[in-house]
Amino acid sequence: MTKTSIKSRRARETRLKAYGIASISFALIMLATLLISIGLNGYSALQQAYFKVEVSIDVEKFIDESGALNNKKMNLFNWDSLVQSALIEMFPAVKDRDEKKELFAIISANSGYDLKETVKSNPLRNGSQNLAVWLHLSDDADQYLKGRLSIEIPEEDRRISDKQIAWVDSLVERDIAKLKFNKTFFTSADSREPESAGILGSVIGSALTLFVTIIFALPLAVMAAIYLEYFAKPGRITDFIEVNVNNLAAVPSIVFGLLGLSVFLSTFGLPRSAPLVGGLVLGLMTLPTIIIASRASIRSIPPSIREAALGLGASKMQAALHHVLPLAAPGILTGTIIGMAQALGETAPLLMIGMVAFIIDIPTTFTSSATAMPVQIYMWSDSAERAFYERSSLAILFLVAFLISMNLLAVVLRKKFEKKW
């Protein structure tokens, strides 16, 4: 071998190393780009533009004979016009009908409803009284205040007109409009109006769904894993089960959605959009993941433990349930957490079984209509309003933060309970 060839052989090694470093850096940079771009899109949704109205409310109007608030009377009252007239008082110059319409467009279309809910939740004294309430500005005004609507483009192409900008600016100058913490985002369900939309409904939907998933999948998976490790006699059936488990782990998730649609919905007649069905479908999907993790965990327990138990007269079942299973539990738990994280982020199968509906109510039971967090993210990023994008991003940040902490928990648990036998 000559000197030059040694040089080129070394260079080859350096090149290979460089490719490796470049690849890893690329992957890490993409991860950073992904998170940063979503973070930059989403952080502003933590705030929401509010404006302050002062209204006088005649409580007598809403009270029935017993002196309690009457819901029917509350609902019949025209709250919108109350807010609108208060708004007109702020801008006495606005007289023209079209102009008024334009003015009303800077506040949320749900203002009347929000005012009613505030009045309901406030303890009221008798007689008429003045209330100062902070209500949502419209999503366009909100985006303008956050600097997310570019005002350089011609007025016709904008979602907010010059007049509306002037009004919003004047409200801000008078200190009766400002950006405040967006509480609505965390306390309400979906809405047609971005300013009233929140993630609580989908968070509860996800929680109900995952509850069904874990109740369904974990016991079945652990029992199947114990069977395959300790009781299955080597043979065709066992081989076939193993092949099936391994294959199911790699079946596209949307196929499980199709299964849920044709079996759970069409054949069994379970309700559409229900967390129960979503949980079952996700349970079938995560079952192989948990089985594989549980088997690995059981296999990592040294045979001597089991043999010692058997030697002292324990039955096979006692050795498995009393001696191996408690030692394997941390590993099974880790596998379960990872499976649950996978289920929590899954969207496609839920679309198939109708959990993609527009639902304004926070779900309360396993059979009520619900959506899940990833589906909510999908629906918001599909909407036309710019304000939904930032909400979608913020929801993603929460979902990803939660998933990462689930995964970290799994890693920590693994480290903590990891035993070198």
Place this chain on the structure above:
Amino acid sequence: MTLPISFVFFVLLGLSVYFYYHAKSSIVRKAAFLGKRSKALPSHYGQQSFLWAFIPSFLILLVLTIGGPNYIDQIFYNKIQELNPTFNESFVSLILAKVINVSNGKISTDEETIIILAKDYKIAFEQLHFYRGLVVILCAALLGMIISYRQKPGSNAREQVEKFIVNIFFASAVIAIFTTVAIILSLFFEALRFFNLYNFFDFIFGLHWAPNVAIRTDQVAAEGSFGMIPVLLGTLLISFIAMCVAIPIGLFSAIYLAEFATPKIRDFVKPTLEILAGIPTVVYGYFAALTAAPFFRDIGFSLGLDVSSESAIAAGAVMGIMIIPFISSLSDDVIRAVPQSLRDGSMGLGATKAETIYIVILPAAIPGLVGAVLLAVSRAIGETMIVVMAAGLSANLTVNPLDSVTTVTVQIVSLLTGDTEFDDIKTLSAFGLGLALFFFTLLLNIFALSISRRLAERYD
């Protein structure tokens, strides 16, 4: 009187627990009376009673809960049809739905017959719930009593209980088979109904995909055509782009991590890549649609190219990023599974590390690496959310990555998320696509798994 399912369940559980303690104490008494020692521990007799009281009754509860409402619906369907023999099937179903909604109080109606039917429906449901509860509770009580009565100190309750439990364990393991069978059957039968309406060969070899069926018969609209070639081509194009990104980056990362990285770097990079793998696909879809697609369009624009806003390249590239950790972690395992002796032998003969990797390790690991790549391809083909959000809906027969193409999964989602009836040809065609997708990925998976298994056997 109604018995809600949660109430029935807790009564069942309570009864079973009662029989556990009952059997436990009664076997002690029996043994004392006979002056014998019982063959198993008292708690085993308790477990036996618990299982006998609980499991059969619980299964009955499940069957009645799932089957009962369907049965009632069927009865009312027949009833409505008898009342109005001239109505066709879908109209009867419509009336049935109305009756159900009225009985739930979801909607109100003035129609006399529907109100009466709704009342009957509600009563039938209450009866179902009542009898369900009654049957389940009686069954649990009866079985519990019989088994507790029959238990003798001489019988080995432990063996019987364990046999029972092993059977339950076996049943849970068999669920994996059932799931596969259920997937195949449900996809197959729905697809069969589709092929009754649409020629099988036109579906497989057709070059035109446009699932727009006329809603009314008098409407002037193109008849839907369901040729899956353009859809399949789009899927393959996007998967190919994804693989072009993921295979080199994933493989080089894996080689570096397995052969060059210090333990410190490994401990940092591996979990970080796992984060990349743990991010939900809907997030990648969001990124692809709102960040990557405009990015590629701007680049194309500055180069004077016309890039579609739903270009295949944006969806494919982001999908590739998603698959990087999948390939890198699988390949890392495969490379590390190559025995150290091969490395030592090669280095001992004077090869550099790079030569060892290229000439010895990679050839030894090839089956496993191919398996990893095939699994990744199967994932790319079945991936849904990225393409639903970033790829197009119109099926263009093209391999130009700058154009908009559609994929199998996008079509399934768009065909099934609309408000279509279940036997509509559009809905059924989604199952045809689903069947094709399932078999395609199944073949890839089986092939990949058998290849990797061969590697594991070679060095065991």
